[in-house]
Amino acid sequence: MTIEEAQQAVDQWIKTYGVRYFSELTNMAVLTEEVGELARVMSRKYGDQSFKAGEPTDPADEMADVLWVLLCLANQTGVDLTEAFRKNLEKKTKRDATRHKDNPKLKL
Numbered sequence: 001m002t003i004e005e006a007q008q009a010v011d012q013w014i015k016t017y018g019v020r021y022f023s024e025l026t027n028m029a030v031l032t033e034e035v036g037e038l039a040r041v042m043s044r045k046y047g048d049q050s051f052k053a054g055e056p057t058d059p060a061d062e063m064a065d066v067l068w069v070l071l072c073l074a075n076q077t078g079v080d081l082t083e084a085f086r087k088n089l090e091k092k093t094k095r096d097a098t099r100h101k102d103n104p105k106l107k108l
Contacts, residue, residue: 003082010071024076031069038062 001009014021022030041059044051051057074081100106 003085004080004096006067007071007081010068011075014075016073018047021072021076024073027069027073027076031066031073034062034069059066 009086021027037056038059041056041062043049044055045057045059056062071081073079
């Protein structure tokens with residue numbers, strides 16, 4: 001599935017099952033909440049904390065939740081994420097072409 005197809009799938013799901021999009025501000029708050037849930041899983045799976053009984057343990061599901069809400073926000077605000085990501089990758093490539101390779105902190 002491409003990013004464009006994902007945006008379309010989310011839009012179709014919202015129109016079929018979701019009645020309407022939540023407001024942009026509500027979805028921004030939901031995105032923040034979902035990122036927090038991902039952080040919780042990551043800190044327990046890869047960090048020093050342990051899972052509590054019944055807590056979600058799958059970072060993939062939490063990442064998909066983050067992506068879902070991000071796709072909602074993109075649809076609501078008219079952002080073509082495929083194009084936005086292409087431009088962002090180009091920007092990073094120009095800006096950071098040697099930055100990380102030259103960083104002594106990253107040398108093994």
